[in-house]
Amino acid sequence: MYVKRILSILLILTIFLIESCDNDIFKYSIHEIDSKYSGSDLNDVNAALIDSLYNNPLEDFTFAVVTDSHTDYDKLDSAVSIINANPSIKFVIHLGDMTDTGLLLQYEMTVRILKKLHVPFVAAIGNHDLLGNGFIIFKDIFGHTNFSFTCNDVFFIIANDNNWESSIGDILQQFNDLLVHHQDARYRIIATHIPFTDNARYFQEFLDDYQYLCEDYDVALSLHGHRHRHYYIPDFTSKTAMLSANAIVHNKLYLIHVMATGIEYEIVGF
Amino acid sequence: MKKVCITIIFLFLYLNPLYSQLKYKQERSFIPDFVVSQFAGYIGFISSGVGYDFYDESLKLELLYGYVPKSVGGIRIHMFTGRGSYSLLRYRTTNELSFYPLNLSFFINYARGRQYVLRWSPTYPERYYRPTSLYTGESVGMSIKKSCENATIKGYEFYADVVTMSEYLYEYCKNETVKLEYIISLAFGVRIYF
Numbered sequence: 444m445y446v447k448r449i450l451s452i453l454l455i456l457t458i459f460l461i462e463s464c465d466n467d468i469f470k471y472s473i474h475e476i477d478s479k480y481s482g483s484d485l486n487d488v489n490a491a492l493i494d495s496l497y498n499n500p501l502e503d504f505t506f507a508v509v510t511d512s513h514t515d516y517d518k519l520d521s522a523v524s525i526i527n528a529n530p531s532i533k534f535v536i537h538l539g540d541m542t543d544t545g546l547l548l549q550y551e552m553t554v555r556i557l558k559k560l561h562v563p564f565v566a567a568i569g570n571h572d573l574l575g576n577g578f579i580i581f582k583d584i585f586g587h588t589n590f591s592f593t594c595n596d597v598f599f600i601i602a603n604d605n606n607w608e609s610s611i612g613d614i615l616q617q618f619n620d621l622l623v624h625h626q627d628a629r630y631r632i633i634a635t636h637i638p639f640t641d642n643a644r645y646f647q648e649f650l651d652d653y654q655y656l657c658e659d660y661d662v663a664l665s666l667h668g669h670r671h672r673h674y675y676i677p678d679f680t681s682k683t684a685m686l687s688a689n690a691i692v693h694n695k696l697y698l699i700h701v702m703a704t705g706i707e708y709e710i711v712g713f
Numbered sequence: 714m715k716k717v718c719i720t721i722i723f724l725f726l727y728l729n730p731l732y733s734q735l736k737y738k739q740e741r742s743f744i745p746d747f748v749v750s751q752f753a754g755y756i757g758f759i760s761s762g763v764g765y766d767f768y769d770e771s772l773k774l775e776l777l778y779g780y781v782p783k784s785v786g787g788i789r790i791h792m793f794t795g796r797g798s799y800s801l802l803r804y805r806t807t808n809e810l811s812f813y814p815l816n817l818s819f820f821i822n823y824a825r826g827r828q829y830v831l832r833w834s835p836t837y838p839e840r841y842y843r844p845t846s847l848y849t850g851e852s853v854g855m856s857i858k859k860s861c862e863n864a865t866i867k868g869y870e871f872y873a874d875v876v877t878m879s880e881y882l883y884e885y886c887k888n889e890t891v892k893l894e895y896i897i898s899l900a901f902g903v904r905i906y907f
Contacts, residue, residue: 469753472790473822514884552891552895555890
């Protein structure tokens, strides 16, 4: 009698627990990659959306930059609320490190929060996002790691430059191939996670080549995250400014104002 | 110094009986006390292994191999888990039944695969990344055991656990946006005692 009661209670509790959860209540490994956002192709879909929504070459605009949110989801959530309250923002770029160790839950939490945005968002992959099965999960949810789009005649390149954690190929040649076809654009902006000034990861020769490329193709802004602190080099080349953005984990997001007179940034603390 | 003394006394009090238990196991040539098989709970779609009982079945130490097929996890995963479980309460009933309403477990999970790193290469600065092949987890659960005297199989135990990973628990504690259901998994298992 006693055992039957215990088993009945156990059964009821189990059914209640299973029924009360809209998430999978059975999880098999922290390394699983099967995401509820699988196949969303967020980068490809949102880049195409930005392309189609904003094509007035005379219109000034603002976009938001968030980076290095890692597992501070509440802070990213606060940033999303601030962005949503600002109607002048056209789209958002996450500059990478949206996870700590490339785990599925970390990706899903970040995407769950970014999906609250009222404007399109795209993401660069960060070095932390590549750990474990992170690369596969990123590709599964976001699609391409290297892609480009145009917003009001401003050409954006987003790329994976995490050379320790992944094979980035001849990234400068890839930039070259894209930029050569967009010399008529109002401005050109390159965004990657790691600044090419990181001398532990990139040889001076590589940095020199990147700077030549920026100068040759009149790249207005080289935009990065990774360092968790702000630094801005207005004369990265004679034609290019370099901005390494402070992190969401430090309660910072950036608004980049693209105007006929030039590109300016604004730091928003929260 | 005081802390060191307390730690030494604690270790002595704790490890001395454990040593006696291990000595007893050694006399039995370390033959496991039971085999265990589990469904879900972050250690595999199906995991199986062996284990030992200590302190009159209050403490269990287990070693399990877990497998997640591609059709379930999106990728094939092989993993090994070392787990220690402690039963805080035990109620004996009639018919050689025992009910354990509160079992606490801690486990270390090792995933095998090229993408999971135990020691990072010297390319990376020291402590640049944590090992990605090792994660720890914890669970709380209950079990019911039926003992069978004078039989080859000495008993069966069915258990249910609510499991999470330490990494996720930490994220849950520091973020209100992380809901409990995102981080927990149910697990069911059976132990067969010999």
